[in-house]
Amino acid sequence: MSLIEAIKQLIMELGAGGIFVATALEYGCFPVSSEILLPFIGYVIATNGYSLLQAIWIATAGGMLGTTFCYLVGRIGGRMFDQLAERFEGVALGVGKAQGIFEKYGKESVFFARLFPIARTYISFPAGIAKMPALPFLIYTAFGVFLWNTALISAGYFLGSHWELCKAFLKAYQWQLSGGIACGVLLFFIWKQRSKRKT
Secondary structure, three states: OOHHHHHHHHHHHHHHHHHHHHHHHOOOOOOOOHHHHHHHHHHHHHOOOOHHHHHHHHHHHHHHHHHHHHHHHHOOOOHHHHHHHHHHHHHHHHHHHHHHHHHHHHHHHHHHHHHOOOHHHHHHHHHHOOOHHHHHHHHHHHHHHHHHHHHHHHHHHHHHHHHOOOHHHHHHHHHHHHHHHHHHHHHHHHHHHHHHHHH
């Protein structure tokens, strides 16, 4: 049985607990694709009568646990991080790309990177390595994880048995979707700032 099949079985058997564990593993840099996992969670809760909002919150809590683990590994550093990078080549490559993004865009990249491939998973490591304060890290991470979970779990929820279509769509249009969400958030913050100045 593959890892993704095992996680699917975990969600089917444990429900809310399975959702929490599965998303913690995915955001904790285990080789599980959120493009498969999150729509599948949406499908499972739709067919079993679970609350969509509750599933999103549980998945976000799991994601926070996984990202915090990676942040602490980066912050503590030392041998543990070196061993992880040596053992998993993909982790080393992903962290290298995320490092460049963090150095270029600063702490705000912790939020926006959650909406883009590769960087979404690995941005926690450079944030920890840079000793980014924990509170801003957690706030930026929570918003980013919540938005991404909401988009993909909702897609699986409303697509039902056709949830795998989400994977094909994301493969073709993920950058456009991620960019659209990021631009929408940015425009919202600009609007809020202008509203404050007017008042």
